[in-house]
Amino acid sequence: MGAIQCYVVRGNGALVADPPDEALRAAISSPTDFVWMDLEAPGETDYARLKHLYGFHELALEDCANPETRTKLESYDGYVFLVCRAINHNPGEEAVDTVPLFSFLGETYLVTLHPDPLRSIAAVGDRLRKNPRLLTEGPDRILHLLIDHLVDYYFPLLDAIDERLDRCEDEVFREVSRQALPLIFRTKREVLALRRSAGPLREILGVLANRGIPHIRPGTQLYFRDVHDHTLRIADNLETYRDMLTSTLEAHLSQVSNRLNEVMKQLTIVATILLPLTFITGLFGMNFEEMPLTRAAGGFWVVAGGMAAVAAALAWYFKRKDWW
Amino acid sequence: MGAIQCYVVRGNGALVADPPDEALRAAISSPTDFVWMDLEAPGETDYARLKHLYGFHELALEDCANPETRTKLESYDGYVFLVCRAINHNPGEEAVDTVPLFSFLGETYLVTLHPDPLRSIAAVGDRLRKNPRLLTEGPDRILHLLIDHLVDYYFPLLDAIDERLDRCEDEVFREVSRQALPLIFRTKREVLALRRSAGPLREILGVLANRGIPHIRPGTQLYFRDVHDHTLRIADNLETYRDMLTSTLEAHLSQVSNRLNEVMKQLTIVATILLPLTFITGLFGMNFEEMPLTRAAGGFWVVAGGMAAVAAALAWYFKRKDWW
């Protein structure tokens, strides 16, 4: 059985925390009382209790038991069922993970379930305890706050990716680096993973913000328009990051080719200058009885000078061809 | 003639297996009796019998005779005709194959045909024999169970691909490997094949889940929404795999280029250090009568020392350029 937190706020703003089941049932059916019930790591008995109290459909409850459920929005008779995947990123780690938040939104209640502790639940719980009247604006307002928090968690990650992109570019253009490729590759995987989780979120928020969904009051819809806007900015950024990663990879490949060119030129210069000289030494190293210059006084110096001249001519040639 | 299994469940839950044709005909036209008839590897006489019993359109029956028929959903007068391609993957093998399942769904009957034995048919048959009341929920519920099974067979394959992707990346980044390219290539083909069969399945299930289709009860539609969800997750994963395979291939190509760079540097270093030394030996190997140092005591050691100094200078130079 999981950790349960239950808030009931009467029309006059009085907050009752964790009421007994009969009181809860009365509150659920009263049009002036509002309920928010949160279950962390719920178990079988919790699902049975929810089914008993609210009459949730077994398919929705089955989805809640599966931590892999995709972001989605489904209408049932009397409530909507919403699954959002939240970013669960620990500052030190590389991997981006997402955890689900399951919500049932009725006219007077909001039920949230999540297998793992979520910062947004804690934050909104705090805020509600300080100001119970918040819930009298309707449970959809609480849902907005929760999702607003979830979406905000994307931004530090985006900043981290932005910074890493800058580092990628530095690596690519400044130095011969073996780190560039894995870094680009890893960042790309992360952007892909974020896109996979941000995409459905944007679609769902588009529906919440623009289409009339039951149990979401028109006033709250304006607030969701705001969150939708954030998700559009996230999607925009991710798209730009992807484009820039592709460009960076292309630039990297091009730099690798350029460096190969440099290395080859170096080799060609060395070989092209020294092979002729070595050939000349070989020429005068042959064992003929009669050879020109070999017996002449200073013959060695004549030949050495000739070799220096050849080397200088070749060096000048490469210089002119701008290879150096 | 193929293997036929026929279940008739009366409104009171009584199960009649493989009834004679007259009884079957009575059950088909009775609004309180439900029929599920399954034909494995049906032949000409089976098609004639189906046409006679249910009045299926000849075009639909022709599709059933063609094992290449695409996944599709067609409405006829009094029934819908559904073709799903199921994954038929044997654990040991590489190739991904799909086999069709043909279904005719009427108000009180479900007729399924398939050229090959299917695990999902066996599993649902077992379940129905244990609990005949299942069929009284309507034949569309049986259809849902069959398709649910079919879709679930994708997941072990996805896991296998996931694992292989990890291996691809390891191959690419860890070692100079000739296996990387064929492995990436093979996985890509598999992902393409899966996408080709999963794509139409997702579309059909979207229709079954979201649009009102005749003979599918609203309650069952909720269940199809669930299966639709699974197909969306499958499509999501395949898309990500494809993106990651592309990245992996790019990384592979980049690594190949990097290694070429390494090899070339090696060659350049060797050539650049040894060619000057060889030139010097050639210089003192020339047969001039007068040569500097050659007759001096210790001349050899002077020159050898000079060569060692040149080699050291070049090594230091490469070290500084960070080539080593």
Added chain:
Amino acid sequence: MGAIQCYVVRGNGALVADPPDEALRAAISSPTDFVWMDLEAPGETDYARLKHLYGFHELALEDCANPETRTKLESYDGYVFLVCRAINHNPGEEAVDTVPLFSFLGETYLVTLHPDPLRSIAAVGDRLRKNPRLLTEGPDRILHLLIDHLVDYYFPLLDAIDERLDRCEDEVFREVSRQALPLIFRTKREVLALRRSAGPLREILGVLANRGIPHIRPGTQLYFRDVHDHTLRIADNLETYRDMLTSTLEAHLSQVSNRLNEVMKQLTIVATILLPLTFITGLFGMNFEEMPLTRAAGGFWVVAGGMAAVAAALAWYFKRKDWW
């Protein structure tokens, strides 16, 4: 003037071949007589006659005179005008060519025109002569048979491409082949050409199968659904071929790079082992009066042994680096 074949079938199933113009005009305006008129390589007088008999619009007839007309479907007053491009592939040849089939479908007549002889016309003509009642199902049924044939001609071509793709892959992975690139390139062009002709066909058939078109009876529409299905499979296959050709080209490029790596390694190994040895021989080939070992007994063998040791050490080093 082109070759004309004209079939008139009365309501009682009697077939009249090539009737005189007055009888034809009577049949066209009679609601119980059905007409199929086929013109091969029609000339100016034929167009004038068609205009006179059926009142076709001059724009449609101008299209018929242009062998480049695109696949399209146009509604005119009293008839629809359909252009389909058929595959005209001779088994031995490489090039894929398409020829047009122009059809005018009215309530009681079908007029087909084509600049070149078409196998599908011959086949359907045979079938009609054997069973004249076929035409009493309506001229739209004849149109379906013609198009069904046209679409079926794609499949042998697809099989040929499939086979060639397998050969491409074999070429790419098995051997250093100069044929791979032109083969991939040629296959790609063919797939592009097929896609260009199959795409519009699929769209037109989607319209014929799913939307209500005048002069197409609902019963015939079911048959067109079938042909539409074939075109979807063709489009599917072409898409997959294109993806696989792209992958094959990438694999080819990667293999070319890999081979370059191999060649460079070979060169580097040879140079790296032999250059030091050659340096050593140069060392002892210098003409110093005092040199170590040169006058010692067995000095040669000592040095030769040393060189063998250096070569072995380098070979072992490359072995360990897994370059061999």
Added chain:
Amino acid sequence: MGAIQCYVVRGNGALVADPPDEALRAAISSPTDFVWMDLEAPGETDYARLKHLYGFHELALEDCANPETRTKLESYDGYVFLVCRAINHNPGEEAVDTVPLFSFLGETYLVTLHPDPLRSIAAVGDRLRKNPRLLTEGPDRILHLLIDHLVDYYFPLLDAIDERLDRCEDEVFREVSRQALPLIFRTKREVLALRRSAGPLREILGVLANRGIPHIRPGTQLYFRDVHDHTLRIADNLETYRDMLTSTLEAHLSQVSNRLNEVMKQLTIVATILLPLTFITGLFGMNFEEMPLTRAAGGFWVVAGGMAAVAAALAWYFKRKDWW
């Protein structure tokens, strides 16, 4: 002030060329008189006159003064304003340029403006002077003729591109060519430029052909369907050219890699055969007092034979590896 040509055709087919303003104003407002007025390189006074005569909106007239205006179709009160960009390609030149044709189409008049002389205006003017009744079919028919001409000017350009594509392929596959890359690149730019001008034209013609536009008679709409068809074929061709250019570029890059492979193999063969031989000559060139073979009779020939054997063995090895 620009060159103005003005045709007024009365209902009885009488042609009045360049009438005075009062007569023109009467013709414009008479429902049985038709007007076509063409202005080449119009100036400020022309715009004022047009505004005065027809009451055109100042925004439309501003567009006419800007030679960069995009292809577009705008409805105003009493007339539609159409901008088409025409190909202005001089046979000898490389660059593809487009010039605008501005048209105002009312119920009884067509006003065309263009900064540069256009062949289509001259051609249609000729035709109208020969057959003035043409204008009594309505000014939309004149507009159709003008646009039909404009669109036809694309085809010689497409043929030129087609031919150049063939040349690109020849360059790529036949020879080591430095022209291939700039040629591909230039052709690609041209295709891009054509696509940019042909795309909006296709869209506009789709609107003219399929949607009901005021002042275009249904009969003329059929004619626009024909021109629309041409633009679809142009777009089709450009798309195919783009695909083929991409393939050609890939093939070019692959050929460049292949040639590098060839060059490297050549180098490796030369180095691998000659370096061992040179090592052997170095071996017997060392100055040891005791050396094997050097004093033996025919020792030289033994060693020379050994070297020939080594060279032959290496050559055979490369032959077997299919490098030659």
Added chain:
Amino acid sequence: MGAIQCYVVRGNGALVADPPDEALRAAISSPTDFVWMDLEAPGETDYARLKHLYGFHELALEDCANPETRTKLESYDGYVFLVCRAINHNPGEEAVDTVPLFSFLGETYLVTLHPDPLRSIAAVGDRLRKNPRLLTEGPDRILHLLIDHLVDYYFPLLDAIDERLDRCEDEVFREVSRQALPLIFRTKREVLALRRSAGPLREILGVLANRGIPHIRPGTQLYFRDVHDHTLRIADNLETYRDMLTSTLEAHLSQVSNRLNEVMKQLTIVATILLPLTFITGLFGMNFEEMPLTRAAGGFWVVAGGMAAVAAALAWYFKRKDWW
């Protein structure tokens, strides 16, 4: 508190600048008075005043406080809220930055806010002071002028990119250049950034121009159609630039490969000519007692001639293979 400029124009064209709050309130609610209020770098007190005067929604005001808000158009009760991002490019700088312009458009008022000074605000303010009747055409006309200015600021940037693209191409085709890659890369980033800001602008202007938006008079809508046209041309150009940058990058990579080919050929030629010659010198440098030619008169010259012949033959061979 920011810099505020407030213009009130009565129906008779009288301009009142910066009226006191009571007069402003009266003008806002009078249907014949028009108000334009502009706030630069507004602070908290400004937002409170706006809320008090016009009753703007707090969500919209929160957006105004966030300089990162995306381009968007939102309808509220009694006014529309529009966010446009303006180009803020300083001629000398490389980076393209965008700053927001927030506008509230009611029936009789326009309120604009912007964190940074904007040239378009200054320009339109000047124009209004000169001709106060402009405002009596409605506040939507002022909005049009502001956005028209904003959009026009894109064009000098596009021209700059166009020019840089030409330079990129010159760099790529003319010379071995290290600047090409960073230049292409930088230009690509700029095009991406412009596309990101121009895309939403085009969408918003499409809505303003084509759909009926409250508080925008039909006459003004025609003007917005004009601005929409400009944004379409901007988007067109950016798309073409992107395509051309991709082509240029491909051309660059191809040129890099070509140059590597050149370098390798050079090396191969040098090595292939000199290695055989060096081998020959080694041959005659061996210390055999009996060697051919070495004691013959002129033997040296025979061998030297032979070497020259070998070199000439190889040079001729390379010439024929078109390597030089």
